[in-house]
Amino acid sequence: MLTVTFVSTNSGKYREVRALLRPFGIQVRWKRRKLPEPQTANIEEVVRSKLNAVRDVTGWVLVEDSGLFIPSLNGFPGVYSAHILDIWGFGPLFELLKRRPRAASFRAVAGLRLGRRIWLFPGEVRGKIAPRAAGKNGFGYDPIFVPEGRTRTFAQIPVAEKNELSHRSQALRAAGQLLASLDARGRTRRPRRKRSAA
Numbered sequence: 001m002l003t004v005t006f007v008s009t010n011s012g013k014y015r016e017v018r019a020l021l022r023p024f025g026i027q028v029r030w031k032r033r034k035l036p037e038p039q040t041a042n043i044e045e046v047v048r049s050k051l052n053a054v055r056d057v058t059g060w061v062l063v064e065d066s067g068l069f070i071p072s073l074n075g076f077p078g079v080y081s082a083h084i085l086d087i088w089g090f091g092p093l094f095e096l097l098k099r100r101p102r103a104a105s106f107r108a109v110a111g112l113r114l115g116r117r118i119w120l121f122p123g124e125v126r127g128k129i130a131p132r133a134a135g136k137n138g139f140g141y142d143p144i145f146v147p148e149g150r151t152r153t154f155a156q157i158p159v160a161e162k163n164e165l166s167h168r169s170q171a172l173r174a175a176g177q178l179l180a181s182l183d184a185r186g187r188t189r190r191p192r193r194k195r196s197a198a
């Protein structure tokens with residue numbers, strides 16, 4: 001079974017990543033480490049920087065950067081989502097959105113590294129900010145995000161349902177497909193030949 005080391009400080013992300021890669025037969029090992037994030041509004045750049053900082057980790061390495069982007073706030077909190085939630089909670093966001101459109105999207109970019117090779121996989125889910133926080137599942141902004149076509153927040157629906165829709169699931173499914181096609185050294189797996197009955 002292929003094993004991938006997921007480097008992150010976020011246990012909520014780890015739980016989802018583990019569940020999302022399981023169907024591909026991939027085992028996830030969690031390495032809890034804070035990686036430097038450059039001052040940039042671009043998630044891909046953050047992921048490249050995270051991948052650069054895990055060069056010392058051997059074998060397949062996975063990192064992820066994500067955030068909540070609100071167009072009526074020019075994309076805020078975006079790449080600063082984790083920090084803003086720490087210092088603000090939800091209150092000031094509700095305040096800012098009183099007279100602004102509540103459309104929002106979660107975006108994620110997963111990054112894989114094997115030696116000197118890297119791969120990036122984006123994912124996005126659109127929705128809106130709920131009028132008030134609701135639900136206990138998930139983590140981060142899940143209690144205030146209602147995905148498109150639904151009436152309940154990510155924190156109100158079962159995690160398995162979030163994992164069908166989420167930004168992270170899109171990114172991780174693409175990563176899972178790549179991993180399932182390669183071996184521990186990054187070589188293309190060949191389908192086993194059937195022995196012909198002689």
Ligand code: ITT
Nearest residue numbers: 008009010065066067068081082085139140141142
């Ligand atoms: P690492 O960098 O160590 O992986 P982190 O939590 O600091 O962990 P990010 O810098 O990528 O991760 O920040 C992402 C933040 O965006 C995360 O902490 C949440 O606040 C929010 N977020 C991202 N995906 C989310 C999701 O699926 N549900 C709720 N909030 C999410």
